[in-house]
Amino acid sequence: MQNVDAIESGISGQPKVNYLTNGFTLKSWLLTKDHKRIAIMYLITISLFFLAGGLYASAIRLELLTPETDLLTSATYNKVFTQHGILMIFFFLIPSIPAVLGNFLLPIMIGAKDLALPRVNLLSLYIYWVGGLLTVYALLQGGVDTGWTFYTPYSTTFSNSYVMAVGLGIFINGFSSILTGLNFIVTIHTMRAPGMTWFRLPLFVWANYATSLVMILGTPVVAITVLLLAIERTVKVGIFDPSIGGDPILFQHLFWFYSHPAVYIMILPGMGVISELISNFSRKKIFGYEFIAFSSIAIAVFGFLVWGHHMFVSGQSIYAGLVFSFLTMVVAVPSAIKMFNWTATLYKGSVSYDTPMLYALGFMGLFLIGGLTGLFLGSVGLTVHLTDTYFVVAHFHYVMVGGQVIAYLGGIHYWWPKMTGKMYSEFWGKISAMLVFIGFNLTFFPQFILGYQGMPRRYASYPPELQVLNIFSTAGASVLGVGLLMPVVYLGHSLIKGKPAGDNPWMLPGLEWRTSSPPPTENFEKMPVVTWEAYEFGEESGLDLESARSRNSAAVVS
Amino acid sequence: MQTSSWVPLFPDSASTFSWQVDALYAYLILISVAFTIPIVVAIFFFAIKYREREKYATPEEMHGSIVLETVWSIIPFVISMTIFLGGAIVYYEQYRVPDDAMDVYVVGKQWMWKIQHGTGQREINELHVPVGRKVKLTMTTEDVLHDFSIPAFRTKADVVPGRYTYMWFEATKPGKYHLYCAEYCGLNHSGMGGWVYVMEQRDFDNWLAGNVSGQTPVEQGKDLFQNKLGCASCHAGGADQRGAKLEGIFNKDVKLVGGATVKADEAYIRNSILNPSAQVVEGYQPIMPTFKGQVTEEQLVSLVAYIKSLSGDTSPTSQSQAAAPAANTSAANTVAPAKPAANANK
Numbered sequence: 001m002q003n004v005d006a007i008e009s010g011i012s013g014q015p016k017v018n019y020l021t022n023g024f025t026l027k028s029w030l031l032t033k034d035h036k037r038i039a040i041m042y043l044i045t046i047s048l049f050f051l052a053g054g055l056y057a058s059a060i061r062l063e064l065l066t067p068e069t070d071l072l073t074s075a076t077y078n079k080v081f082t083q084h085g086i087l088m089i090f091f092f093l094i095p096s097i098p099a100v101l102g103n104f105l106l107p108i109m110i111g112a113k114d115l116a117l118p119r120v121n122l123l124s125l126y127i128y129w130v131g132g133l134l135t136v137y138a139l140l141q142g143g144v145d146t147g148w149t150f151y152t153p154y155s156t157t158f159s160n161s162y163v164m165a166v167g168l169g170i171f172i173n174g175f176s177s178i179l180t181g182l183n184f185i186v187t188i189h190t191m192r193a194p195g196m197t198w199f200r201l202p203l204f205v206w207a208n209y210a211t212s213l214v215m216i217l218g219t220p221v222v223a224i225t226v227l228l229l230a231i232e233r234t235v236k237v238g239i240f241d242p243s244i245g246g247d248p249i250l251f252q253h254l255f256w257f258y259s260h261p262a263v264y265i266m267i268l269p270g271m272g273v274i275s276e277l278i279s280n281f282s283r284k285k286i287f288g289y290e291f292i293a294f295s296s297i298a299i300a301v302f303g304f305l306v307w308g309h310h311m312f313v314s315g316q317s318i319y320a321g322l323v324f325s326f327l328t329m330v331v332a333v334p335s336a337i338k339m340f341n342w343t344a345t346l347y348k349g350s351v352s353y354d355t356p357m358l359y360a361l362g363f364m365g366l367f368l369i370g371g372l373t374g375l376f377l378g379s380v381g382l383t384v385h386l387t388d389t390y391f392v393v394a395h396f397h398y399v400m401v402g403g404q405v406i407a408y409l410g411g412i413h414y415w416w417p418k419m420t421g422k423m424y425s426e427f428w429g430k431i432s433a434m435l436v437f438i439g440f441n442l443t444f445f446p447q448f449i450l451g452y453q454g455m456p457r458r459y460a461s462y463p464p465e466l467q468v469l470n471i472f473s474t475a476g477a478s479v480l481g482v483g484l485l486m487p488v489v490y491l492g493h494s495l496i497k498g499k500p501a502g503d504n505p506w507m508l509p510g511l512e513w514r515t516s517s518p519p520p521t522e523n524f525e526k527m528p529v530v531t532w533e534a535y536e537f538g539e540e541s542g543l544d545l546e547s548a549r550s551r552n553s554a555a556v557v558s
Numbered sequence: 559m560q561t562s563s564w565v566p567l568f569p570d571s572a573s574t575f576s577w578q579v580d581a582l583y584a585y586l587i588l589i590s591v592a593f594t595i596p597i598v599v600a601i602f603f604f605a606i607k608y609r610e611r612e613k614y615a616t617p618e619e620m621h622g623s624i625v626l627e628t629v630w631s632i633i634p635f636v637i638s639m640t641i642f643l644g645g646a647i648v649y650y651e652q653y654r655v656p657d658d659a660m661d662v663y664v665v666g667k668q669w670m671w672k673i674q675h676g677t678g679q680r681e682i683n684e685l686h687v688p689v690g691r692k693v694k695l696t697m698t699t700e701d702v703l704h705d706f707s708i709p710a711f712r713t714k715a716d717v718v719p720g721r722y723t724y725m726w727f728e729a730t731k732p733g734k735y736h737l738y739c740a741e742y743c744g745l746n747h748s749g750m751g752g753w754v755y756v757m758e759q760r761d762f763d764n765w766l767a768g769n770v771s772g773q774t775p776v777e778q779g780k781d782l783f784q785n786k787l788g789c790a791s792c793h794a795g796g797a798d799q800r801g802a803k804l805e806g807i808f809n810k811d812v813k814l815v816g817g818a819t820v821k822a823d824e825a826y827i828r829n830s831i832l833n834p835s836a837q838v839v840e841g842y843q844p845i846m847p848t849f850k851g852q853v854t855e856e857q858l859v860s861l862v863a864y865i866k867s868l869s870g871d872t873s874p875t876s877q878s879q880a881a882a883p884a885a886n887t888s889a890a891n892t893v894a895p896a897k898p899a900a901n902a903n904k
């Protein structure tokens with residue numbers, strides 16, 4: 001009810017300086033401390049990495065169109081799938097939602113002027129660039145063929161590819177995650193606007209909080225692991241290679257101690273976006289707010305205790321296998337809680353089908369399959385058969401692409417009007433959301449069947465009886481590719497020709513919708529005071545719904 | 559010879575694990591469908607029934623429900639525990655090797671499988687086994703990680719340099735089944751595979767007879783022990799021998815210098831050959847030189863088999879030896895000895 005000036009909606013036109021128009025020189029971007037500009041620079045960079053990773057994916061699917069090794073040699077194929085994994089995981093998925101959407105929105109959503117440590121934020125971007133450039137340099141020099149998992153002793157002793165350069169790239173990049181995570185935690189603790197209590201935080205902020213915890217606790221372990229790998233490769237100290245006294249299984253423990261929690265770095269922020277979308281496009285307070293918030297924290301905590309489920313057949317003790325299987329099953333519960341609460345939120349809502357909501361509904365379907373097939377793989381007797389097959393490939397693509405990438409795209413469409421001030425074509429947005437959903441399922445569902453039939457992953461050639469399903473998968477990948485490229489065109493088009501979006505195109509209560517689009521450099525003209533609960537769509541939110549409705553009906557009539 | 563499964567889209571089922579894993583899989587599919595249908599129906603139903611009828615509407619507020627939250631936390635938990643238990647039972651059986659299994663030794667190498675039967679027959683990228691007999695694989699690798707995977711048997715296990723891993727199965731149906739390497743191992747990973755032939759006992763006996771080959775692993779190990787490597791000069795000779803006594807120790811607890819005890823299993827014997835001073839038996843001096851780099855993985859397998867036999871543990875081989883032809887002392891048929899692992903790099 002207070003703070004009315006910040007919620008003045010619609011009809012912009014006041015020639016305010018926003019974060020985009022506040023300086024046009026290259027220097028004003030490269031030396032900016034504005035979290036929004038940093039987010040835009042992240043957006044551009046990770047999009048390039050996503051494109052490169054996508055090109056590798058296309059090469060994989062084209063090679064697998066036929067059972068023989070024909071399009072690529074085995075040597076090239078091994079590099080292609082390795083580099084697909086490295087670029088997608090370390091340089092796209094991990095920074096995607098936190099570094100782009102989180103960076104842009106987290107301060108605005110809690111009513112802050114910026115992140116707590118703006119210079120550290122810029123530093124994290126530069127670290128990411130250095131790590132990324134080093135990795136790209138290594139790929140151009142000849143690339144790496146160890147698989148993104150870098151299993152020893154292949155990676156330390158046997159591979160002749162650029163393991164060290166890529167490892168260093170990932171090592172450096174890890175510090176970017178750590179700094180981002182640290183910055184988010186400090187910001188959420190210290191920079192909340194008056195009235196923005198913990199339980200008034202949007203769930204996107206909770207999800208990023210949980211993600212940040214995992215980032216700062218997990219990433220140092222992978223940094224240490226890569227360092228040990230480097231020590232072994234360069235000065236031949238026996239750490240992982242048994243021929244000089246090391247233990248190859250130790251590497252797997254260290255690697256998965258980070259890389260399993262990293263899976264949650266990749267999915268938790270996506271869950272946060274989906275909570276926003278489901279609630280806002282149903283115009284209803286999210287069902288079970290506290291349960292969704294704490295399930296994020298539970299996932300982050302239990303995520304640290306299940307790394308051994310990547311090693312069921314590695315020769316670890318069967319009792320260790322049983323314990324890890326049990327803990328893995330426990331993680332299923334908080335994920336199920338989220339799923340049920342999202343579904344219940346739709347009940348008696350006012351559900352609209354704008355493009356971001358289509359992505360959110362798609363996410364629910366795909367994450368459901370991704371999560372349930374996780375149970376297959378957590379059930380240890382079954383996973384002996386399934387591990388290292390295409391079933392695993394299909395499962396983690398359902399979670400990573402069907403989950404995180406879909407959520408990221410949903411988030412980009414949702415906040416695009418805020419970030420750019422422009423509205424994209426709803427029509428093309430919907431078409432692309434549906435193409436992505438159909439193409440994705442056609443690509444990856446057949447891989448579950450291939451996996452149960454025993455097709456091992458990372459195979460450049462395969463038995464001819466498995467070709468039909470592989471053709472389906474490749475056909476699906478081309479639909480998926482088209483669906484993913486379309487936003488580049490219509491979002492790009494909206495920058496030039498898009499209609500002005502207005503400050504609050506959907507009349508939503510979040511703080512980000514109570515400042516102008518694009519926001520000014522300091523985010524709010526006046527420090528906001530929060531007097532409403534999270535996801536408050538009624539009159540208590542202070543939004544002028546009456547005039548919005550009458551404006552809308554006037555627009556419809558005329 | 560290739561047969562297809564009775565369920566479309568399932569691979570061949572040819573071991574005693576197959577039906578268990580398939581049943582678990584079917585149970586999980588059932589659960590998944592039972593979860594997916596209500597949720598998807600609910601999403602569609604709600605999304606259509608409660609679609610936006612008025613712009614910027616303010617639907618009635620609803621608060622969460624502790625009862626509902628509890629119910630939908632407990633139900634998934636209970637179901638996930640049944641899945642855990644089902645998986646645990648199958649897994650326990652998959653990795654607990656029975657005592658009365660027939661021994662086969664497997665050495666992985668970029669990019670081939672070298673296999674030797676307890677009776678001495680060797681094969682590469684092929685494994686012949688009789689139907690209805692338990693078979694235990696004792697596996698290691700000369701270079702990087704590999705994984706011995708037989709989808710038709712619904713089992714696999716990683717093969718790790720520097721240690722032994724084990725798997726077992728009992729084939730139930732004669733036929734020819736895919737053998738894959740399932741752990742990425744470099745350039746020709748997808749070419750590192752072959753076939754498992756399951757044969758009737760009679761055919762298997764014929765196959766064994768037609769593949770007259772070198773010595774059994776125990777005989778080879780004995781030859782290495784007594785002649786080639788000279789182990790016998792310290793480890794045999796009676797009361798005042800310098801090296802630890804090896805007779806009757808297998809799978810028994812051994813007291814070490816410093817008071818600890820260790821079980822003298824395959825891994826301990828292997829380590830003691832490669833790294834003798836690490837775990838010295840009480841009452842002996844750490845004087846044994848290392849044999850690292852001097853013995854190949856295959857020779858190690860034979861040595862371990864021989865030392866096991868000193869404890870009267872010949873059960874795995876005794877049965878099959880009966881069917882085998884008399885041992886041939888010439889080693890002409892053996893696979894060329896591999897380079898030691900340390901030099902295998904490039």
